[in-house]
Amino acid sequence: MMTGHILLVDDEPAIVKALRPALRALGHEVTVAKDGTEALAAAMLGDPDVVVLDLGLPDMDGKQVIRQIRESRSTPIIVISARHQEQEKIAALDEGADDYVDKPFVLGELLARVRAALRRKRSETEAPLRFEAGGLSIDFGTREVRLQGEVLKLSPKEYNLLRMLAESAGQVVTQKRLLAAGWGRSEADPQYLRVYIGMLRQKLEERGGAAHMILTEPGVGYRLELPNFT
Amino acid sequence: MVWAIAAPFCICQIGRVKIALPFPLTAHRQRPALGLACTALFSALGVWLAPYLGEGYAALVFVVGVSVVGALCGLSVALAMALLGALAFDFFVSEPVFKLSLRRVTDLAPLVVFTLSALISGLLSGRLRDEAMRANASNLHLQNLLDIARRLQRANSAEQVYQALQEGLADTWGEGQRLGLFRDTGGQLVELGSMLDDPQAPIMAREVVGGPAEVLQIGDMVACRLASGEGSTGALVVQGAGLDAGFLLAKGRLAALALERVALARQLAEAHAQARAEDLKTALLSSVSHDLRSPLTAISTSAASLLEFGASFDAETSRELLAGIVEEAARLNDVTTNLLQMTRLQDGGANLLQTPLSVGETLLSVVERKRRGGVAQRLVLVGAEQELAIMGDRVLFDLALTNVLNNATLYSPADSTITIACSRHAQGCKITVTDEGQGIPAAEQALVFDRFYRGTNNARQARGSGLGLSIARGFVEACGGRIEITSPVAQGKGTSLAIILPLMVSQDLHEGGFMSKEGA
Structure with a gap:
């Protein structure tokens, strides 16, 4: 079981009260901040492993908090957003947040996101040469991709997209970041992305991959979901 | 000879x-x-x-x-x-x-x-x-047409157009004329007003609306088409001696224009009302998404935590999670109650049931409920023993007072005093709720009654929906009273909210007593 130090930023005491016991029960250390100022101080001084951030803060814009954390830290950030903040949420992800959950969320969903974030945090610190999970293996040095042991032939663009998704496996990757990875320009037409993701899905499924390895997050981006990964 | x-x-x-x-x-x-x-x-x-x-x-x-x-x-x-x-x-x-x-x-x-x-x-x-x-x-005709045009200009409804035409015709031909005004609504002639009892009148009206002739004279009856930019809109039929068909036609044109204007004005008003309703809906939706989702998330998370990790929690943690669920459920209930009551007040409270209500008893029940629910401030109730009764909706009166009191507890520090007082007033009865909070800035005072407005000056968490005071004002205005805000009260601190409601008059007692008996 992966545990870590979690910074929980929410101005709703009720939600903090409800979440804290579960996180603690899983062995996480929990720090609570009720506004942006407290959050920034805790993020810089406490050096948490994961930040769970509610976008609706009383004193400052959630995006601003993300920007300021990103200036000096690569700490994974999970955003909590209400459904009417769709644009805010995408902007927050583009600003550098790693994932999101919509309010009202289910506890299990948030805990899964936290696990994925902790995994990324650990894999980053280990600077891996290869990715291996759920039957998918990618060698970052030789650019060889195998699914269930069989080599998968991918075009350079497809490889870049898959690597990007795998590096954030279990987490959402925004269209902008994928476009930047595949085409070098984040403002390219998302239509290309849909076409390449479609081809990638087909190749994965042909080689016996799960039907929905690459999940679509409408309007936001894509998420690689691997069995037995988290 | x-x-x-x-x-x-x-x-x-x-x-x-x-x-x-x-x-x-x-x-x-x-x-x-x-x-x-x-x-x-x-x-x-x-x-x-x-x-x-x-x-x-x-x-x-x-x-x-x-x-x-x-x-x-x-x-x-x-x-x-x-x-x-x-x-x-x-x-x-x-x-x-x-x-x-x-x-x-x-x-x-x-x-x-x-x-x-x-x-x-x-x-x-x-x-x-x-x-x-x-x-x-x-010359006289012209003068008369001008008179009618003036009268028609003031008309704001089809009934008033009919009235204006009637008066105009009486001026021209004396009182002996009988007038009928018909509107063409999709091939169906609707009588906007008529003093004609001749069965021939509607037949003639239909003839000039649908037929080739603009004017039709049979015996002592003249019918003329009401024609405007959009074509035929109806017919004007007049019965009486010595009628001038040409003159009537001119009047018919004026009436058609007036009817068209009335219809357009109504459409405009409807469009405005719809736009307002849309605005309200948008605001309502965003408020609902926050005010309902937050407590829902808290409840669902607490319950899931208990279900999954309950065994590993100590008694204190479990109790806190359960208390949180109860608290958030109450909050959800508050929000839904306010939303529901808001819709009842939507049309200015025209359809509310008015029953006699004792001000003192209602205040006592509201304050006691608040005390039972746990409150960080001291609540002092003054003057509840007086016999003051108003006419109003029971649920809304309770809700309005609860909201005003909630507002005071939400925006004032713990261990301060909140005074709730009621007294006789020149215009009825006056209920005041006075707190010792930091007060409301003058610029915000006019806004606090707006829907979905939340104060910016609270040190603690503002958990209101922004509907409370809006409902309080809606109720007070539906009762013919008014609500006022005074801040600061003393030494630059405190807010006092005054509700002035007309007292029940004795004839209301009859009616109201009867109605409340029926309701019981």
Whole structure:
């Protein structure tokens, strides 16, 4: 079981009260901040492993908090957003947040996101040469991709997209970041992305991959979901 | 005898526009007397001058006389006077004097000349008079149309258009006219107002709306089409004597324009109302998404935590999670109650049930409920023992007071005092809720009653939905009262909210008592 130090930023005491016991029960250390100022101080001084951030803060814009954390830290950030903040949420992800959950969320969903974030945090610190999970293996040095042991032939663009998704496996990757990875320009037409993701899905499924390895997050981006990964 | 012939002749010339005469009809009856006097005067002059001027020149005096009569009294009187003058000339002037002699051909000459001059002057003056009358009549029509146009301009509904037309027609043709106004709504004629009991009226209306003719006159009824930019919009039917179809058509056009304007104004008002409803819906949705999702998330998370990790929690943690669930459920309940009651107040509270309510009892129950629920401030209730009763909706009155009290507890520090007082007031009863919080900035005071407005100055978490005070004001206004805010109260601190409600009057007691009994 992966545990870590979690910074929980929410101005709703009720939600903090409800979440804290579960996180603690899983062995996480929990720090609570009720506004942006407290959050920034805790993020810089406490050096948490994961930040769970509610976008609706009383004193400052959630995006601003993300920007300021990103200036000096690569700490994974999970955003909590209400459904009417769709644009805010995408902007927050583009600003550098790693994932999101919509309010009202289910506890299990948030805990899964936290696990994925902790995994990324650990894999980053280990600077891996290869990715291996759920039957998918990618060698970052030789650019060889195998699914269930069989080599998968991918075009350079497809490889870049898959690597990007795998590096954030279990987490959402925004269209902008994928476009930047595949085409070098984040403002390219998302239509290309849909076409390449479609081809990638087909190749994965042909080689016996799960039907929905690459999940679509409408309007936001894509998420690689691997069995037995988290 | 002459008179009897003359009189119908005069009326005939005037025709249908007799009502437009600038002078009373009786004036004409005196004209033959004037003609007679005139003829007598000139005849006397001619007879007196005859010995000096000779027969020929004296005849000219008679001609002048007949011409004057023609100019003054019209053709018929002039002709009669020409005959009389010719006889007088023959008798008094022409040889043999004092004897009627028509033996020579020349004796007929004066009669012919006199008749000719009577004809010419009479016809000319008659025509002039007719012209003048016509001008006068159309002047009156114009004046009348202007009057109607003015009246129609003030009309704000189809009923008022009908009213204005009725008044306008009464001004023109007197009270005897009966008017019917019909609107064409998709091939169906709808009566906007009618005093016509003739079954022919709707048939005629349908005929002018659908048929080729714009105006239709049958008997004493005239129907004309109401035509505007969009084509035929309806029909105007008038029953009465002496109607002018052309004039009616002009009025019909004015009425059509007025009806079109009324319809457009209504559409505009509907569009505005719809836009307001849309705004409210948007605000409501974003408020709902926050105010319902937050407690829901807390409840769901707490419950899931207990379910999954309950075994590993200590008693204190489990109790806190359960307490959180109860608290958040209550909050959800508050929000949904406020949202529901808000919709009841939407139309200004017109459909609310008004029952007699005791102010003191309601305050006591609200304050006690608040105390039971746990509150960080001291609540002091003053004057609840007084017999003060108002008429209002029971649920909304309770909710309004609860909201005002909640607002005070939400925006004032723990261990401060909140005073709730009620007293008799010049305009009814006055309920005040005074706290010791930091007060509301002057710029925000007007906003606090707006829907979804949340104060910016609270040190603790603002957990209100932004609906509470809006509902309080909605209720107070529906009761005919008012709500006021005073801040700061003393030493730059505190807010006092005053609700002034009209007291129940005794006749309400009957009605209200009956209604509450029925409700119970």
